[in-house]
Amino acid sequence: MAIEARNVTKRFGDFVALDDVSIAVESGSLTALLGPSGSGKSTLLRVIAGLETPDSGEVFISGHEATALAPQKRGVGFVFQHYAPFTHMTVWNNIAFGLTIRKRPKAEIGARVDELLELVQLKGLGKRYPAQLSGGQRQRMALARALAAEPEVLLLDEPFGALDARVRKELREWLLRLHDEMQVTTIFVTHDQEEALEVADAVVVMNNARVEQVAPPRELYDDPANPFVMSFVGPVNRIGEAWVRPRDIEITHEPTGPAREAQVERIVRLGFEVRVDLVRDDGERVHVQLTRNEAEVLELAPGDIVYVRTRRERVFSANGEPTRPVPA
Amino acid sequence: MIARYGSLAYLTAILVAPVSLIFWRAFEHGFHPFWAAISNPNAVHALKLTLEITVVVVPLNTAFGILCAVAIVRHRIPGMGLVNAFVDLPLALSPVVVGLALYLLYGRGGWFGDLGFQVLFALPAMVLATTFVSLPFVVREVVPVLREIGTQQEEAAATLGASSFTTFRRITFPAIRWAVAYGVVLTSARSLGEFGAVSIVSGGIAGRTQTLTQYVQASYENFDQTGAYAASVLLAALAVATLFLMTVVKRGDRSS
Numbered sequence: 001m002a003i004e005a006r007n008v009t010k011r012f013g014d015f016v017a018l019d020d021v022s023i024a025v026e027s028g029s030l031t032a033l034l035g036p037s038g039s040g041k042s043t044l045l046r047v048i049a050g051l052e053t054p055d056s057g058e059v060f061i062s063g064h065e066a067t068a069l070a071p072q073k074r075g076v077g078f079v080f081q082h083y084a085p086f087t088h089m090t091v092w093n094n095i096a097f098g099l100t101i102r103k104r105p106k107a108e109i110g111a112r113v114d115e116l117l118e119l120v121q122l123k124g125l126g127k128r129y130p131a132q133l134s135g136g137q138r139q140r141m142a143l144a145r146a147l148a149a150e151p152e153v154l155l156l157d158e159p160f161g162a163l164d165a166r167v168r169k170e171l172r173e174w175l176l177r178l179h180d181e182m183q184v185t186t187i188f189v190t191h192d193q194e195e196a197l198e199v200a201d202a203v204v205v206m207n208n209a210r211v212e213q214v215a216p217p218r219e220l221y222d223d224p225a226n227p228f229v230m231s232f233v234g235p236v237n238r239i240g241e242a243w244v245r246p247r248d249i250e251i252t253h254e255p256t257g258p259a260r261e262a263q264v265e266r267i268v269r270l271g272f273e274v275r276v277d278l279v280r281d282d283g284e285r286v287h288v289q290l291t292r293n294e295a296e297v298l299e300l301a302p303g304d305i306v307y308v309r310t311r312r313e314r315v316f317s318a319n320g321e322p323t324r325p326v327p328a
Numbered sequence: 329m330i331a332r333y334g335s336l337a338y339l340t341a342i343l344v345a346p347v348s349l350i351f352w353r354a355f356e357h358g359f360h361p362f363w364a365a366i367s368n369p370n371a372v373h374a375l376k377l378t379l380e381i382t383v384v385v386v387p388l389n390t391a392f393g394i395l396c397a398v399a400i401v402r403h404r405i406p407g408m409g410l411v412n413a414f415v416d417l418p419l420a421l422s423p424v425v426v427g428l429a430l431y432l433l434y435g436r437g438g439w440f441g442d443l444g445f446q447v448l449f450a451l452p453a454m455v456l457a458t459t460f461v462s463l464p465f466v467v468r469e470v471v472p473v474l475r476e477i478g479t480q481q482e483e484a485a486a487t488l489g490a491s492s493f494t495t496f497r498r499i500t501f502p503a504i505r506w507a508v509a510y511g512v513v514l515t516s517a518r519s520l521g522e523f524g525a526v527s528i529v530s531g532g533i534a535g536r537t538q539t540l541t542q543y544v545q546a547s548y549e550n551f552d553q554t555g556a557y558a559a560s561v562l563l564a565a566l567a568v569a570t571l572f573l574m575t576v577v578k579r580g581d582r583s584s
Binding site: 049050051070071072074076077078080082084085086087088097098101102142145146148149 | 480483484485486487489490491494498499502
């Protein structure tokens, strides 16, 4: 295990930010800490970096106990949500910072910084100041700065949070490639489930200062541990006691077996995806997700009477534990 | 319109007219009487003493001011709120009261009445009094800037391996340097012009413990009006020089 947190608790006054949290992150993996704001994910990242001291519990980095170790001594690279650029230094000096304070030879620093500038696609911008960079460029500068001293662990706090959708997507793919090349153990914090599912090997879902589930993305989506995870990692219908993904509801014009009658209320077309809102004859509202082809075949219009049938649903027991997925 | 002319009239009446009058009176009979008045040995000594006090006080209050601002903004030490409130005391308290307090503390029978060297009526007491009255300026300039820059750059430096001292030298200080410079200018201006507290603890002996402000008063009381006006012009010139420095600092601040 590259990083381990055992029974970590952290309070800020009366507010409990982390409540007996334990996670283990494998060497070389790319792990996402996913949760709504205030769930404790950023605090957990800061505890791992040594920027916060836990009230109780332990942190291990590369097998060594690091709970009381100063952030300077942890060998951790940290990228802040707003990048925290050193505003009075050039891009070049920002990236070189970790090496200059270690008093590495000038030639070595020069070579390493040039290499990193190339890696993060900022070649030729070394003489600029952070204020003269775009958001995405500043983000990559912060990443290069964190990587300069070759950390064992890379921690990113909402790395794409402050960027617009297109740049976000580009940077996400780029981070994935970079991680494959460098193989440095990476943890990133995000509140965007799509980002977590797309990029990470493992996802830690957090809510209310606790860990709800740790799983690979696919397992998280298909086999959520409780209603919170189920509803957080994707859209969901709650029909009586059952939880159903909008993809898992079938619409037909003819009644088949256990299908129920429903009336089409609204149709929203979002490129390839079509969302249909319906009201069942028992008054339950259901949302269905179709592909454009499926929708075209069905030729739905608001007001139509159709039949809906759930293909897959989940029932969670009172304590949140999942019972077997029920094929309807 | 009213705001513009109103404020101009106000400034003229309150500031420009009195200061111009001093200049006019000092040079009323030409440059020679003025020069004779300020090259008087007592005047020269007073100027030197004032500059000496300033040269000691400014570095003291700059170092303390930075430390104090960092402590107030960055460290959650219990009682720091009280320190924060106390820093403003010199602005609220009349300098005469400060002088009197020092007099009682270091005078015969005071807590520090016998330290083995002369404090009262000598340079140490004058430095203490001036340090007290000019204490808030660096703190007050640096605190808001430290708040504004936040802790993220410092945290980033720490995760990159920088010790607290390196972080201060390479990250924090460059970010607050213009605020420090501005505070230094204000501290200098306040030190040069200090009168109330110093006049109580210095003894005001001409040629020995008389500062420039005291020299002005003494000359005036002795009907040496030319001397008083000439020394005033000197003080005003020093003030103008610090004002000029302040503009330079402000320009530097904007460009960074």
